[in-house]
Amino acid sequence: MTPDMSVEVGALQLRGPVLAASGTFGYGTEVPLLERRALGAMVSKGIFLRPREGTAPPRIAETPSGMLNAIGLQGPGADALVRDYAPKWAGWDFPVLVNINAESASEYGELAARLDGVPGIAGFEINISCPNVEQGGLYFGNDPRAAAAVTEAVRGRTKLPVWVKLTPMVSDIGVIARAVESAGADALCAINTFVGMSIDLNSYGPRLSFRTGGLSGPAIRPLAVHLAHQAARAVHIPVIGIGGISSAEDALEFLVAGCTAVQVGTATFVNPKAIAEVHDGVAAFLEAKGFSSLAHLPRYLPRD
């Protein structure tokens, strides 16, 4: 008997705990070899209210068990998203959340208002943690008051689920997590990429045109498990674990460490079937251990 893999993230009922991470799945329309049955939900590429060109190339650099990226949130803007993608999402059998980005709390609110109620859009993931935009991004993620203000601005403009994606570049993630919970977030996503740099020994300068980039991939997994766990200990809303997941065992580390669900990012680049394999692998693990439901997985979540 296949175990019950469904999870509840706030009011949102998902058929499985494995989600597609923002920026690694495009708008879901171009993903090769997509096996929908395994997808709990998708978070679309980060969007701003207005179109953005993104950063100049080179945009990515490989590092040991990881990659740096500085895409710069290239995107078509909210109007094009509503026109070109949302109608397609409306017909899909899994929810799509939009990863929203802005340069001020009020602009976050404006963007949420523009997208609220559009068929096909099931919720929002607030990105307060993008390391690759000059203003905004990380700043909101570092400061509990700013993070709360952004959350409130969005919360005030929509009844849809609001998730907040945290940055790892803080000295105490629990403080930010609690601030965002109090401000009305339905769930936390932990974590976004770490800021990194790689130097080109031919040009004696950074490999990336943006100079720095966000580190993702297996290299960051132990850091991400720790941070997701710390966030989960700090709040009572669900935490979605992200960072370096490429196998069922990796996903299970986050789930045991207190996460309700997980997102898979970079692994999809390497293996287009990664999400399905992670989903199926978690189910097989539960079955082998005799758990009839993911809810029965033992958790390691001491409360302070």
Next chain:
Amino acid sequence: MTPDMSVEVGALQLRGPVLAASGTFGYGTEVPLLERRALGAMVSKGIFLRPREGTAPPRIAETPSGMLNAIGLQGPGADALVRDYAPKWAGWDFPVLVNINAESASEYGELAARLDGVPGIAGFEINISCPNVEQGGLYFGNDPRAAAAVTEAVRGRTKLPVWVKLTPMVSDIGVIARAVESAGADALCAINTFVGMSIDLNSYGPRLSFRTGGLSGPAIRPLAVHLAHQAARAVHIPVIGIGGISSAEDALEFLVAGCTAVQVGTATFVNPKAIAEVHDGVAAFLEAKGFSSLAHLPRYLPRD
């Protein structure tokens, strides 16, 4: 003609820019196959004033391109260090700095005073960044005032070079770097390990008995290069780059990014000849590029 590899770290003249990192070289007495000629300096395993047992096993866990450790600063204490190791160091042809640890600013000062003037001890590296002790450690590294207080406490008790080893677990390393510079540090060491966690799917709990550990190795290199670079931009004293260096190219990334010297840690576990290979590789690079001295290596160090 072999290029001039010597570097000046404050008042300390080193024959080469490649140093042994604390905790990965023991007390220098048990290192296999040591090629001294290539060693710019050694930093001894972190010590407390009094003996410490360290944490229960398991103490290490491997992760993609990295490892977590929670040794817990096991060590014999200052008296045994002075008795058993310093006399050996006094006969060596490279300087040995002692990595010092304590639970309060005054205890840091006390430890420095106990070791000051002991033949064989060439300086101090203040560890305000150890993730593996219950009190102290990270706390000092997170807070600019506490970091400065510790630096002053040590600075007031010794004329020897004082280096301060920074934690990466901060939202702005520049703030800590400047605080420590103002408090009288001769150099900064960036960085110590990142806090991480790994979950055992048999026991449904952390792999390490200490629960969390410090992540080191190639996985963290892009993050370390970024942080060392940010520290170097923030201050005018030398910065020593640390994190994931296992080849000459890795070391050159830190040197180009503004570091005066580097430390090699985890790589020594994998390849006992790593330090010599890094040193010789940097020399070969300079020679191939036609630089007669390391001082001529182009740097990427824009000042804000």
Next chain:
Amino acid sequence: MFLLDAPITGRRQVARGMFVIGMQAPEIASTVRAGQFVNLGWSAGPLLRRPFSVYRSDGVHIEVVLKAVGEGTRQLLAMDVGEHISCLGPLGHGFEFGAGTRTAVLISGGLGVAPMPLAARDARQAGARVTWVHGARTAVELCSETEGDEILWATDDGSEGARGTAVAASPDAELVLACGPNRMLAAVAERWPEAQVAVETYMGCGTGVCLGCAVPLQRGGYDRACREGPVYRAADIDWGALPSHLAYAVTA
């Protein structure tokens, strides 16, 4: 698009340091078009897949041509016949061959030979007389496998064919296809704005989802080399903004 576990079926040398690897990948071999690429991964390899143009196809096997320029290519060249490579493809848009084209010139710098055997095949099928101009630093680095109605060589040192670049050695033609270092392609764009060129960028996914392979366009903004490219109308690219010194850029 297919994801196959393809056994290596053969390997041969075609120039100093340059090798062709054959793999059994029927679904890809039977659908690939000239200029398209595959994204290769293998166990204990680097994190990201590595993109390679399809060099030849017999409908069942595909071939790629490569040199060891870094760790990934070094590992690929150390693999034995019978070992498996995970093969994602065919990817990207290939060359377009208008019917009724009478003359075609294929210009390849160094490893830029990679998409040309399929291009030569298709250009001749489209009815064109094919001239292939192949350049390298020196004679021993010229790929020994070229085909067409006319073959021209160019070497930097004049050790074979014309001294100078392949672009300089090229005649004009109705259809100009080029592949090589981005610097060389910029020179092609200068002379033949309508030429079709296959560019190189770093790639994250190869499938259009990461936006890592940005190609700056004359009209502003960026395209994805892996999806809208890797083949472009030469005049459409903002060559000044396209990095031409990728660590893995092949030399001409």
Next chain:
Amino acid sequence: MFLLDAPITGRRQVARGMFVIGMQAPEIASTVRAGQFVNLGWSAGPLLRRPFSVYRSDGVHIEVVLKAVGEGTRQLLAMDVGEHISCLGPLGHGFEFGAGTRTAVLISGGLGVAPMPLAARDARQAGARVTWVHGARTAVELCSETEGDEILWATDDGSEGARGTAVAASPDAELVLACGPNRMLAAVAERWPEAQVAVETYMGCGTGVCLGCAVPLQRGGYDRACREGPVYRAADIDWGALPSHLAYAVTA
């Protein structure tokens, strides 16, 4: 201590899933003592080296015995004769053989056979009559290579030899040497406090500089398995504090 690039010279199977790999490593082969280990690394392998007891030595070659229990051992077993393994050793302190010992029993659980062929050799050289007791879950998992004056078997399912553990099946002797899962060694310690046991821990460096391989001692504090160990007087270890469920622990 030596760091050698050792070519693989042979491989053979000795039980279900259990293989012996031979390497040419003369400096190590000519100095290794029973119970010592080597730390193996290889290109495109995991970050850290992997420790293995030396199974046999002929003065020029060394052998190790292993099963695929994870990615590292899987990769090692996939390597071919002629490929190179970086070999650091000999490491640690081995077994001690007092002169004049008349009877020795060697107790090995599963992969705990690893140090025993050398131990059998040295025990006999020291003049002892050697009894080797080897246990495993089931008959096909018993190592086929055992030696000594008397061989006893034990299997959990009774499919070969005594039903039960190797410890239970052992006679008493003047010298007791044991290797296997830490749980088994704890049972040895209970019965023969003076036994010499070779323990398993995770290791960072294998050379004494990282303090990662902590072995908790009865007298308090920790020793380094790689330096003071891996062989200990059984009564010296605080067995309750030594993890016995390492992911790679061999089963008895």
